Amino acid sequence: MARKTVGIRDVAAAAGVSVTTVSHILNDTPHARASDETRKKVRDAAAALGYGPNRMAQGLRTQRSAMIGLLSEDIATTPHAGMIIKGAEETARKHDYTLVIINTDKDADTRSKRRDVDALLERQVDGILYATMYHRAVSLPPRLFEVPAVLIDSTDRTGLVPCTIPDERGGARTAVTALLDAGHHRIGFVTNTDDVPATHGRLQGYRDAVQGAGITFDPGLVAAQESEAAGGYAAAKELLSREDRPTALFCYNDRMAMGAYRAAGELGLGIPEQLSVVGFDNQTLIAEGLFPGLTTVALPHYEMGAWAVQTLIRLIEGHDEEKLLADEATILSCPLIRRDSVAPPHASTPAGADAALTD
Amino acid sequence: MARKTVGIRDVAAAAGVSVTTVSHILNDTPHARASDETRKKVRDAAAALGYGPNRMAQGLRTQRSAMIGLLSEDIATTPHAGMIIKGAEETARKHDYTLVIINTDKDADTRSKRRDVDALLERQVDGILYATMYHRAVSLPPRLFEVPAVLIDSTDRTGLVPCTIPDERGGARTAVTALLDAGHHRIGFVTNTDDVPATHGRLQGYRDAVQGAGITFDPGLVAAQESEAAGGYAAAKELLSREDRPTALFCYNDRMAMGAYRAAGELGLGIPEQLSVVGFDNQTLIAEGLFPGLTTVALPHYEMGAWAVQTLIRLIEGHDEEKLLADEATILSCPLIRRDSVAPPHASTPAGADAALTD
DNA sequence: CTGAAAGCGCTAACAA
DNA sequence: TTGTTAGCGCTTTCAG
Numbered sequence: 192m193a194r195k196t197v198g199i200r201d202v203a204a205a206a207g208v209s210v211t212t213v214s215h216i217l218n219d220t221p222h223a224r225a226s227d228e229t230r231k232k233v234r235d236a237a238a239a240l241g242y243g244p245n246r247m248a249q250g251l252r253t254q255r256s257a258m259i260g261l262l263s264e265d266i267a268t269t270p271h272a273g274m275i276i277k278g279a280e281e282t283a284r285k286h287d288y289t290l291v292i293i294n295t296d297k298d299a300d301t302r303s304k305r306r307d308v309d310a311l312l313e314r315q316v317d318g319i320l321y322a323t324m325y326h327r328a329v330s331l332p333p334r335l336f337e338v339p340a341v342l343i344d345s346t347d348r349t350g351l352v353p354c355t356i357p358d359e360r361g362g363a364r365t366a367v368t369a370l371l372d373a374g375h376h377r378i379g380f381v382t383n384t385d386d387v388p389a390t391h392g393r394l395q396g397y398r399d400a401v402q403g404a405g406i407t408f409d410p411g412l413v414a415a416q417e418s419e420a421a422g423g424y425a426a427a428k429e430l431l432s433r434e435d436r437p438t439a440l441f442c443y444n445d446r447m448a449m450g451a452y453r454a455a456g457e458l459g460l461g462i463p464e465q466l467s468v469v470g471f472d473n474q475t476l477i478a479e480g481l482f483p484g485l486t487t488v489a490l491p492h493y494e495m496g497a498w499a500v501q502t503l504i505r506l507i508e509g510h511d512e513e514k515l516l517a518d519e520a521t522i523l524s525c526p527l528i529r530r531d532s533v534a535p536p537h538a539s540t541p542a543g544a545d546a547a548l549t550d
Numbered sequence: 551m552a553r554k555t556v557g558i559r560d561v562a563a564a565a566g567v568s569v570t571t572v573s574h575i576l577n578d579t580p581h582a583r584a585s586d587e588t589r590k591k592v593r594d595a596a597a598a599l600g601y602g603p604n605r606m607a608q609g610l611r612t613q614r615s616a617m618i619g620l621l622s623e624d625i626a627t628t629p630h631a632g633m634i635i636k637g638a639e640e641t642a643r644k645h646d647y648t649l650v651i652i653n654t655d656k657d658a659d660t661r662s663k664r665r666d667v668d669a670l671l672e673r674q675v676d677g678i679l680y681a682t683m684y685h686r687a688v689s690l691p692p693r694l695f696e697v698p699a700v701l702i703d704s705t706d707r708t709g710l711v712p713c714t715i716p717d718e719r720g721g722a723r724t725a726v727t728a729l730l731d732a733g734h735h736r737i738g739f740v741t742n743t744d745d746v747p748a749t750h751g752r753l754q755g756y757r758d759a760v761q762g763a764g765i766t767f768d769p770g771l772v773a774a775q776e777s778e779a780a781g782g783y784a785a786a787k788e789l790l791s792r793e794d795r796p797t798a799l800f801c802y803n804d805r806m807a808m809g810a811y812r813a814a815g816e817l818g819l820g821i822p823e824q825l826s827v828v829g830f831d832n833q834t835l836i837a838e839g840l841f842p843g844l845t846t847v848a849l850p851h852y853e854m855g856a857w858a859v860q861t862l863i864r865l866i867e868g869h870d871e872e873k874l875l876a877d878e879a880t881i882l883s884c885p886l887i888r889r890d891s892v893a894p895p896h897a898s899t900p901a902g903a904d905a906a907l908t909d
Numbered sequence: 910c911t912g913a914a915a916g917c918g919c920t921a922a923c924a925a
Numbered sequence: 926t927t928g929t930t931a932g933c934g935c936t937t938t939c940a941g
Contacts, residue, residue: 198918198919199918199919199920200918200919208927208928209927209928209929210918210919210920210928210929211920211921211927211928211929211930212926212927212928214919214920214921215920215921215927218920220920220921223926223927224926224927225926225927226926229926229927243668243671243672244672244918244919245610245672245674245917245918245919246672246673246674247606247609247610247615247673247674247917247918247919248610248917248918248919248920248933249918249919249920250606250919250933251604251606251607251610251917251918251919251932251933251934251935252918252919252920252921252932252933253919253920253921253933254933256606258650258673266632266635266636266639269629269632270628270629270632270835272632273625273628273629273631273632276625276635276651276653277625277653280625280651280652280653281653284652284653284669289650289652289669289673290650290651290652291617291648291649291650291651292635292639292649292650292651293639293643293648293649294635294636294639294640294643309602310643310648312602313602313603313604313605314605314606314617314648315604315605315606419838419839420838420839420840420841421841424841446835446839449839449840450839450841453841456815474835476629476805476833476835476836477835477836477839479778479779480778480779480805480808480809480836481779481808482779482780482783482809482812557934557935558934558935558936559934559935567911567912568911568912568913569912569913569934569935569936570911570912570913570914570936570937571910571911571912573935573936573937574911574936574937577936579936579937582910582911583910583911584910584911585910588910588911603934603935604933604934604935606933606934606935607917607933607934607935607936608934608935608936609917609935610916610917610918610919610933610934610935611916611917611934611935611936611937612917612935612936612937613917
């Protein structure tokens with residue numbers, strides 16, 4: 192447990208040169224010339240001693256900590272957060288930054304959020320990432336602006352900070368299009384009752400796709416309930432009990448889709464033979480656990496984390512003097528993850544399947 | 551974006567005292583005496599200027615960064631990891647430490663793990679937490695020992711590092727006991743085929759409970775399959791197709807329980823009327839999404855994160871000179887989360903329920 | 910009770 | 926091409 196205490200001066204002594212030379216060589220300082228021989232000598236000495244720079248000292252001197260603070264709301268409640276962290280961490284690491292994490296409460300008061308930002312600022316982080324647990328508009332703690340910042344999964348009311356959000360609308364369009372392509376015409380939408388951008392965006396996407404296929408939007412085909420399995424069950428039951436029941440269901444999220452599976456089961460509707468289902472969120476626990484596997488749309492959490500760090504670093508390092516970046520939220524696309532819950536309508540006979548495909 | 555540059559000297563100037571005094575007062579340095587008047591003056595000045603200490607400078611001087619490094623395997627793959635992070639972060643924060651996170655690959659080679667540790671060491675972290683994504687024995691990167699360390703969810707082959715693991719066996723015992731208490735005698739165990747401590751521990755717990763109730767352990771009541779929903783389905787189907795089918799199923803994890811639900815459904819067995827089920831892991835996405843809600847056992851991820859940080863801090867601050875702590879893994883208990891999947895056997899009639907309870 | 914000054918490990922003028 | 930040295934912001938002896 193002997194604390195590593197080999198410093199630049201030890202390396203210098205071992206290599207028989209000055210600390211300056213060591214610093215120059217180890218940092219590849221531009222314009223600093225050193226003979227190849229010296230370079231090797233220094234590098235070898237450093238390696239032999241197991242030297243690693245003291246980043247605090249470096250930071251103190253250079254006024255750059257190479258740390259990025261991630262302020263994340265309720266890190267634990269969703270598996271999604273993990274992906275954001277992963278995307279952010281891997282990208283940060285690639286650029287030799289380190290991620291420090293602070294968990295903040297979604298419902299924390301302004302004072303406590305302020306303290307969270309202060310804690311990060313005291314650590315001299317070079318920039319701050321602010322991640323919310325689902326897509327929405329937020330107002331930011333004031334001191335956040337003392338340092339470059341980027342928002343993840345939310346938009347900034349003031350429009351000053353770059354942000355990235357998922358393409359809810361496009362994702363929904365993709366999902367419904369997959370159903371359309373399989374030959375479905377009557378597609379129900381099991382949606383939710385929350386007033387959040389995802390709700391509106393996904394409905395829009397549903398309409399886009401359906402109307403794009405020349406089908407008139409039928410409000411009777413959308414049923415809204417709470418965004419849980421129970422809500423999905425209720426909504427699906429409602430939709431599927433209609434006389435002219437839809438042959439496919441697009442569900443607001445995988446949890447609701449889980450409820451829809453149960454409804455289908457009770458009604459004796461086989462998936463995907465008599466009913467196709469597509470979800471949203473790609474919660475693998477659900478999507479892979481359901482039988483048959485649920486075709487769904489993935490949220491780009493990893494990508495958002497990665498994009499945010501990249502953008503933040505650009506801001507920090509000032510490559511882009513023009514910080515026009517904040518103008519518009521950067522929308523990242525939501526790809527379809529195909530599993531086994533989509534088939535042509537009336538797929539009970541193999542022949543029917545072919546027919547529908549060439550419809 | 552003007553970087554905060556108010557330092558201790560600014561505060562000193564504003565308060566009309568020396569930097570020493572400011573430092574003493576702001577840090578509540580023991581034995582440092584200052585008049586109440588001076589104290590107030592300094593505090594007010596600091597607040598007015600919005601002063602916050604530069605932790606890097608502090609760290610450089612004191613040789614303590616007040617940062618804890620968390621090396622976590624595959625942070626994203628499981629919602630559990632989020633809970634560990636949350637427990638660790640909240641506890642760290644309470645003690646005025648900050649968490650820095652590095653994601654490492656479960657299957658990364660030794661060199662890359664070594665680099666991960668080095669990165670943390672360069673940051674001068676005061677201690678390192680090493681979290682694996684599921685309970686198992688690991689061998690640790692060598693330089694980890696340069697600093698106090700604690701393991702989460704795994705045990706150390708060398709026995710040098712304190713570690714915390716879930717009480718798999720006790721958790722299983724709790725689960726099965728709940729079934730026993732409801733009046734079940736024939737309890738099937740849907741288990742898995744992985745050779746990990748959780749598999750063995752949960753089986754042991756199952757046996758403990760069953761035999762504790764005076765029932766002979768019947769190997770015919772345990773069916774092992776891969777630990778996925780599909781495996782759970784297969785195993786449950788097998789168990790439930792027997793003539794003297796079990797009236798209750800204890801499942802290795804919630805995913806397998808999800809499969810068991812499907813098997814029960816296909817067999818026309820209502821849960822919990824004709825079949826009680828309890829899972830393990832408390833994956834809320836599944837446990838709450840299933841109908842009826844799945845009674846299951848929770849893994850103490852939050853608690854492990856919290857315990858680990860507490861222990862690490864004690865090590866760092868040397869309150870316990872004796873570091874006997876590593877002798878045994880600290881086993882944290884797994885509480886039962888009751889939902890709606892357990893009822894007395896043959897609970898179809900209300901009367902039967904009462905009878906069974908007083909069995 | 911308060912202040913002056915040394916120095917943590919490093920980088921970057923500047924000097925040689 | 927390499928070396929000397931000031932200082933980043935702070936804590937902490939040691940003197941007043």
